[in-house]
Amino acid sequence: MSGQQRRQDVEQGTIPLRNRDAYWRTVFDKYDRDHDGKISYDELRALVESREYENEIPEHVVQKIMTFADQDGSGYLDFREFLDMIHHPQLQSVFGHLVQRYVNSMIPGRRPPVSTRPVDHVDGLYEEEYSCWPPPICMVLISLIEIALFMYDSLDQGANVTGKVANMLIYNPYRRFEAWRYFTYMFVHIGPFHLVVNLLVQLLLGVPLEMVHKWWRVMLIYLAGVAAGSLGTSVTDPTVFLAGASGGVYALVTAHIATIIMNWAQMEFAIYQLLIFLIITISDLGTAIYNRYIISKDESIGYTAHLCGAIAGLLVGINVLRNLEVRSWEKKLWWICLILYVGCMAALIIWNVAFPNYFPPSRPGSSF
Structure with missing residues (x-):
């Protein structure tokens, strides 16, 4: 025929x-x-x-x-x-x-x-899913809040932000009993450069994700990265203060990797996109670790928050982001990632609660 x-x-x-x-x-x-x-x-x-x-x-x-x-x-x-x-x-x-x-x-x-x-055609079905309705405003609103809080403290204290808002929201290892700090440190930025870099990255990465996966999925991933960043840092660097949205930003980076993995056949140029995000993640983390341990450079960057945020973004992203065509192996991967994420977060929380002597003593009146 x-x-x-x-x-x-x-x-x-x-x-x-x-x-x-x-x-x-x-x-x-x-x-x-x-x-x-x-x-x-x-x-x-x-x-x-x-x-x-x-x-x-x-x-x-x-x-x-x-x-x-x-x-x-x-x-x-x-x-x-x-x-x-x-x-x-x-x-x-x-x-x-x-x-x-x-x-x-x-x-x-x-x-x-x-x-x-x-x-x-099948290649490019993912790109067809981009939509401006509902408007992708989640990352925009978070960015506006970060800008407003930074400006409030800047007007009060100048360029080196150590104002009232920062003191109340930053992750302070001596005030670990104030549980909100494990999340609210994402609104604190030390200097305009720190703020601008995080804003640019989270907008450039978060808005495209929202256009396909909707705001609530992106918000879950972002907050998962923020929480994993602070919990991971509290265990590995128990005396380190944390400020900035880097945990959430790195979660957005690896969320892109997650959606590439799960929608590989439906994406155009998937291999190139994956390589780009892998290079960005590995290069930045590698530089931070090298500066910290090899040349002993005085760095205020909490690389553990970056690493834990990246891991959380990958694991949660595979679980919550849209998958245009579910295959059997992807279902198994979904369960593996869910178990790993829940297990890791449970271990970090238990460590924080069950071993208080591991951490610096609480100081109710302390500030940074």
Whole structure:
């Protein structure tokens, strides 16, 4: 059978295709954005508008499609109703591009070269997920709070920030009983350079993550990195003060590594992205460790917070970030990362609580 004849038979549905349910399940899961096993009206509208049209499809047309496809009148489309809708002859003008994508994937010999493939090919599905709605404002709001607190203390104390806010929020090893400091040190920055670097990195890395994975996932990863940074530092460097959002920033760096690992097949240039983030992480951590232990340079940078934040970002990122196509090995990796993260955090917390003599004595009136 010629490739052209096979293509025609596939499009007409006369040849049963293996793995077709797996393909349509992937498409269904992609637009089931809240992962409740159903396609809502808003999710259907996103699906309808997932290709470029000369004119925007009116909302009443989308509503008619929903009413037509919703066979049980539940207000949602389950997977079977979704399949019937995709393959219905009267709706091919709307969903024919999805069928064509499937046909292309089933006939390797007919694929165009990489340079001429359409943007909706499997490579690049991750990039299609970028969206400015809802607005990616989580990292922006955190950055604004950091700027406001820094300016408040700067106006009071000058460039070397040791003001009231910093004294109240910084991680102070002599005031470990004030548990909020394990998180709030992220709002304290010692000098404008320290602030600007953290702001630039967290905005450049955090906003793209929010555009795909939504703000709450990015916030979880960021806070996980902050908490891991302070807890890890308290155990490895028990007399060190901590200021800055570096634990959270490094969590964002390795969160990108996590999403590259989990969405490798759906990303364009995944290998290059992975190499870039690995080089950034290893170079910075290596420099900090070298300065601290090899040349004994007087460094105020808490590299342990960076390292622990990076580990937390990777482990939590694999657990909470969106995975466009889940494979069996990824499920095993998910459990491994979950157990490692929970185990490590539990060990750090228990160490802080159970061995008070390991740490410097508490000084209720101490400041930095």
